Amino acid sequence: MKVFKKILIFLGYLSLTGILVAYFYFATVLVYKKNQTRCQEISIHIRDSAEIPLTRTHEVLAYLGKKGWILPGKDFSEIDLYRLEKDIELFGAVRQCNAVKNINGVLRLDIWQHTPLFILESHSGVFYVTEEGFVFPLEKKEKMPLLTVHGNVPFLHNPVFRGKIDSTDVWLQDAIPFVSYICGNSFWAEKTQSIRVEAPEDIYILPKENLILSIGSTNHFIDKMNKLWEFYRVLEPRGGEARYELVDARFKDQLVCKHRKN
Numbered sequence: 001m002k003v004f005k006k007i008l009i010f011l012g013y014l015s016l017t018g019i020l021v022a023y024f025y026f027a028t029v030l031v032y033k034k035n036q037t038r039c040q041e042i043s044i045h046i047r048d049s050a051e052i053p054l055t056r057t058h059e060v061l062a063y064l065g066k067k068g069w070i071l072p073g074k075d076f077s078e079i080d081l082y083r084l085e086k087d088i089e090l091f092g093a094v095r096q097c098n099a100v101k102n103i104n105g106v107l108r109l110d111i112w113q114h115t116p117l118f119i120l121e122s123h124s125g126v127f128y129v130t131e132e133g134f135v136f137p138l139e140k141k142e143k144m145p146l147l148t149v150h151g152n153v154p155f156l157h158n159p160v161f162r163g164k165i166d167s168t169d170v171w172l173q174d175a176i177p178f179v180s181y182i183c184g185n186s187f188w189a190e191k192t193q194s195i196r197v198e199a200p201e202d203i204y205i206l207p208k209e210n211l212i213l214s215i216g217s218t219n220h221f222i223d224k225m226n227k228l229w230e231f232y233r234v235l236e237p238r239g240g241e242a243r244y245e246l247v248d249a250r251f252k253d254q255l256v257c258k259h260r261k262n
Contacts, residue, residue: 037075037076037077037105038073038074038075038076038105039071039072039073039074039075039076039079039101039105039106039107040072040104040105040106041072041105041106041107042061042071042072042106042107042109043106043107043108043109044057044060044061044109044111045108045109045110045111046060046111046112046113047110047111047112048112048113048115049113051115052093052113052114052115052116052144053144054092054093054113054116054128054140054144055091055092055093055094055111055113059091059092060088060091060094060109060111063088063091063092064087064088067087069084069087071107076101076107079107081099081100081101084097084099085097085098085099088109088111090162092136092139093113093114093116093128093136094111094112094113094114095112095113095114095134096111096112097109097110097111097112098110114128114130114134114136115130115131116128116129116130116144116146117129117130117131117146117147117176117179117180117183118146118147118148118149118179118183119138119143119144119146119147119148119149120135120148120149120150120153120155120172121148121149121150121151121153122153122155123152123153124155124156124157124158124159124161125137125138125158125159125160125161126138127155127161128144128146129172129176129179131176131180132164133164133165133169133172133173133176134163134164134165135157135161135162135163135164135165135172136161136162136163137159137160137161137162147179147182147183147189147192147194147195148194148195149175149179149194149195149197150194150195150196150197151196151197151198152197152198152199153171153197154171154172154197154200155169155171155172171200174217174218174219175218177218177221178218178221179195181221181222181225182195182205182225185225187229187232188205188225191207191208191232192205192206192207192208193206193207193208194206200217201216201217202214202216202217203215203216203217203218205228209241210241210245211241211244211245211246211247212245212246212247213228213246213247213249214246214247214248214249214250215228215249215250216249216250224249224250225249227249227254227255228247228249228255230255231247231255231257235257240257242260243257243259243260244257244258244259244260245258245259245260245261246258
């Protein structure tokens with residue numbers, strides 16, 4: 001009788017243990033499935049941040065908050081990932097965003113940025129300009145170490161303009177290949193400190209030396225740059241920098257050098 005009673009007690013404990021195990025198992029499964037369908041956290045990866053230090057993770061999170069995106073705790077079925085990507089692509093230097101959810105409830109945002117070619121300082125504001133003609137405002141005090149184009153730049157957009165330039169931005173469309181040439185040429189990239197614009201067809205290259213190089217407009221800029229190179233090849237070694245204050249490449253087939261005043 002005692003043995004039978006012990007067996008019943010053992011079976012009772014065994015049944016209770018089985019019920020508890022089943023309960024915790026199904027509870028865990030339910031929680032796991034719930035985590036799969038609900039956003040638990042956001043993981044932001046700015047893939048080119050080392051080369052282009054313009055966008056920070058906390059800035060993206062703050063931007064999402066301002067735009068009304070409350071993501072943690074929300075079911076993925078209620079999150080329009082395509083619209084989320086497009087909203088983020090409207091922010092600062094962001095060029096592309098890929099939003100992907102995983103089985104752990106993590107929403108991963110992979111971000112790539114626009115690559116600035118130079119800095120444009122106009123009367124309406126300061127902007128980064130890419131080789132593809134995309135313009136966005138410089139919003140931080142710290143600038144990337146890029147060539148600066150400044151002066152009376154014919155750029156009439158508002159200070160917060162962000163977007164691709166169009167056919168109305170004729171001067172900038174012509175200036176981009178010129179600046180790209182300078183930045184892509186090892187000699188001129190090292191030599192040039194900035195580019196000053198007095199008027200649309202009155203452009204000066206300011207080298208690191210106490211000298212002014214004039215090219216006029218950007219028309220036939222490669223021919224003009226080749227003439228300026230001849231100054232550095234022939235005259236600069238013979239004291240050209242000390243002798244001349246202005247080297248003018250505007251005129252066809254000739255280079256005009258203006259002497260310094262005594």
